[in-house]
Amino acid sequence: MFKLLKRGSDLIGTLSYGVLFLTFIFQVILRFVFNKPLAWSDELIVILYVFSMFWAGAFLLKEKDHVMLDLLYEHLPPQGKRIFSILYSLIIGGLFLWAVPASYSYVSFMMRESTPVLGIPFGIVYAAFVLFLLSIGLLYIRKLIVLFGPNWHKEVGVTTHDSHNAESVE
Amino acid sequence: MSNALIIMLAVMGGTMLLRAPISFGMLAGGVAYLIAKGQDIGLMAEQVLNGLYNSYVLLAVPLFILAASIMNAGAISERLFAMAIALVGHFRGGLAYVNVIVSVIFSGMSGSAIADAAGPGLVSIRMMTDKNRFTPEFAGALTACSSTIGPIIPPSIPLVIYALVSGSSVGALFLAGVIPGFIMALSLMIGIYILARIHNFPREERPKMADIPRIVAQGFLPLTLPIVLLGGIYTGVFTPTEAAAVAAMHAIILTLYYRSLSWQRMWHVLQESLRQSASVTLIVASAFIMNYAIAAEQIPDLVAHWFTQHEFSKIEFLLLINVIFLILGCLLDTSTMLLVLVPLLIPAAKLLGVDLVHFGVVVVVNMMIGLVTPPFGMLLFVINALTGTSLKGMIRQSLPFMILLIIALLVMTLFPQTVLWLPQSMGYVTQ
Numbered sequence: 001m002f003k004l005l006k007r008g009s010d011l012i013g014t015l016s017y018g019v020l021f022l023t024f025i026f027q028v029i030l031r032f033v034f035n036k037p038l039a040w041s042d043e044l045i046v047i048l049y050v051f052s053m054f055w056a057g058a059f060l061l062k063e064k065d066h067v068m069l070d071l072l073y074e075h076l077p078p079q080g081k082r083i084f085s086i087l088y089s090l091i092i093g094g095l096f097l098w099a100v101p102a103s104y105s106y107v108s109f110m111m112r113e114s115t116p117v118l119g120i121p122f123g124i125v126y127a128a129f130v131l132f133l134l135s136i137g138l139l140y141i142r143k144l145i146v147l148f149g150p151n152w153h154k155e156v157g158v159t160t161h162d163s164h165n166a167e168s169v170e
Numbered sequence: 171m172s173n174a175l176i177i178m179l180a181v182m183g184g185t186m187l188l189r190a191p192i193s194f195g196m197l198a199g200g201v202a203y204l205i206a207k208g209q210d211i212g213l214m215a216e217q218v219l220n221g222l223y224n225s226y227v228l229l230a231v232p233l234f235i236l237a238a239s240i241m242n243a244g245a246i247s248e249r250l251f252a253m254a255i256a257l258v259g260h261f262r263g264g265l266a267y268v269n270v271i272v273s274v275i276f277s278g279m280s281g282s283a284i285a286d287a288a289g290p291g292l293v294s295i296r297m298m299t300d301k302n303r304f305t306p307e308f309a310g311a312l313t314a315c316s317s318t319i320g321p322i323i324p325p326s327i328p329l330v331i332y333a334l335v336s337g338s339s340v341g342a343l344f345l346a347g348v349i350p351g352f353i354m355a356l357s358l359m360i361g362i363y364i365l366a367r368i369h370n371f372p373r374e375e376r377p378k379m380a381d382i383p384r385i386v387a388q389g390f391l392p393l394t395l396p397i398v399l400l401g402g403i404y405t406g407v408f409t410p411t412e413a414a415a416v417a418a419m420h421a422i423i424l425t426l427y428y429r430s431l432s433w434q435r436m437w438h439v440l441q442e443s444l445r446q447s448a449s450v451t452l453i454v455a456s457a458f459i460m461n462y463a464i465a466a467e468q469i470p471d472l473v474a475h476w477f478t479q480h481e482f483s484k485i486e487f488l489l490l491i492n493v494i495f496l497i498l499g500c501l502l503d504t505s506t507m508l509l510v511l512v513p514l515l516i517p518a519a520k521l522l523g524v525d526l527v528h529f530g531v532v533v534v535v536n537m538m539i540g541l542v543t544p545p546f547g548m549l550l551f552v553i554n555a556l557t558g559t560s561l562k563g564m565i566r567q568s569l570p571f572m573i574l575l576i577i578a579l580l581v582m583t584l585f586p587q588t589v590l591w592l593p594q595s596m597g598y599v600t601q
Binding site for chain 1: 181184185186187188189190191192193194195197198201202205210211212213214215216218219222223226228229232233236407408412415416418419437440441443444445446447448449451452453455501502503505545546
């Protein structure tokens with residue numbers, strides 16, 4: 001069941017990213033080959049962009065995919081790593097969940113406004129952000145539970161800096 | 171500075187040091203700021219979402235990442251090597267020159283130093299260490315240094331983000347990066363020339379003269395992309411964002427032509443690029459709330475005021491910024507510096523009459539050097555993870571190249587014309 005959900009969310013994220021790209025190509029071709037500018041394509045691209053980035057942030061990215069600074073962390077003994085992880089999981093998880101209700105009410109307020117060309121309510125375009133906050137908040141709660149349990153070794157033993165970790169802005 | 175701002179910076183800096191993902195730290199800092207200020211927390215959602223929705227230029231980032239991933243997966247860089255070896259392989263230390271030349275060519279297609287190191291860089295290291303031609307440490311160090319050219323020669327992801335935070339033109343920034351990129355390549359080659367004589371580096375066999383045109387022709391096809399890209403942007407046929415889409419399309423057509431990528435693999439590449447794009451975009455999006463708070467507290471004006479009060483000249487300002495950024499570059503990652511520190515300095519730069527395009531190229535070159543400086547040198551980490559080469563050894567070997575790159579940076583700082591000549595000659599009006 002969980003695997004199915006995971007696969008479904010992977011599919012939704014990757015598809016929206018793929019469609020974003022194809023729309024872009026389509027737009028460039030129409031504009032320069034047939035000299036026909038499109039009004040809806042720019043909007044669709046931005047909508048897919050906002051959606052797919054937060055969707056991926058919520059469901060596709062693992063913690064090690066993010067840019068992290070392990071200047072201090074990597075030199076710590078396991079117990080130190082555990083304490084670090086507990087501290088930041090508490091702060092991030094807590095503040096993210098704190099922000100969920102207000103963000104939800106902002107996003108649902110934005111249901112009243114629609115994008116100018118396609119008429120899609122902003123509430124839908126922005127919904128992935130609330131999912132993102134909620135999902136990350138809950139992930140850190142889960143991480144905290146693991147860190148306080150007997151299997152905490154596994155949680156702090158993750159190595160960072162693999163080949164596709166941290167595609168920062170460089 | 172209000173208490174709320176201090177709380178925000180403490181949450182952000184604190185979680186960052188604890189090793190929380192940087193984007194999460196910024197968002198959490200934003201939430202803490204709004205709580206401390208007693209403002210509506212929904213403001214964070216508003217700032218982040220509207221900020222991202224209105225940053226059309228940022229779309230270039232996922233597209234350039236996709237283009238680079240396709241090119242790496244489609245083994246396009248391998249074809250460039252054959253060409254570069256045919257041209258310069260017979261020099262003393264031939265493969266080291268090849269490393270730099272391929273970096274230059276590849277940077278005309280990719281906008282990320284990491285993509286550069288993980289793609290052609292890795293191929294280059296394998297070649298250089300084959301039959302013990304070079305030590306792995308030297309090959310790794312040189313690759314890390316040559317990868318820094320990637321985001322200087324257009325396209326460039328950090329320059330796109332700089333355009334976003336500074337409001338300058340992406341086209342002008344891209345043009346401005348061309349000559350500095352070549353200056354960096356040249357300074358690395360000077361280093362190779364000297365080291366090759368000291369250490370008696372090996373040469374490659376020269377291919378038969380009759381074969382050279384064929385080898386060059388094969389490597390030439392990928393070379394058409396930078397020409398199309400730059401040509402398109404210069405002539406205004408397409409915007410830099412559209413250029414990014416064209417780049418990705420070009421990469422797909424090439425891989426189809428070479429038949430080097432299956433559909434299944436393509437899907438995988440798409441998913442991988444989405445991950446990378448999301449991790450960059452989340453940082454940029456999170457920075458919107460940070461910058462909202464920083465602007466609300468009028469910090470950039472305070473910084474500008476401080477610089478004018480102390481009567482800094484343009485050059486003094488740029489040199490001071492360079493020193494600060496070189497030091498911070500050892501400790502911080504590029505995105506934090508670009509998104510949090512650079513916006514603080516923009517008003518000061520404007521007030522002192524520093525051209526924002528010149529400033530942008532200088533800080534981005536500076537930050538790329540920061541990618542190789544320990545303890546936090548992302549490029550060194552990537553190469554270490556991919557090849558298992560010792561960090562210590564690479565750091566030692568990279569020293570002469572770092573000095574040369576810093577000299578190159580100094581030249582760009584002191585002589586703005588090296589940066590601005592090309593965009594000016596294409597019609598960009600400087601301050």
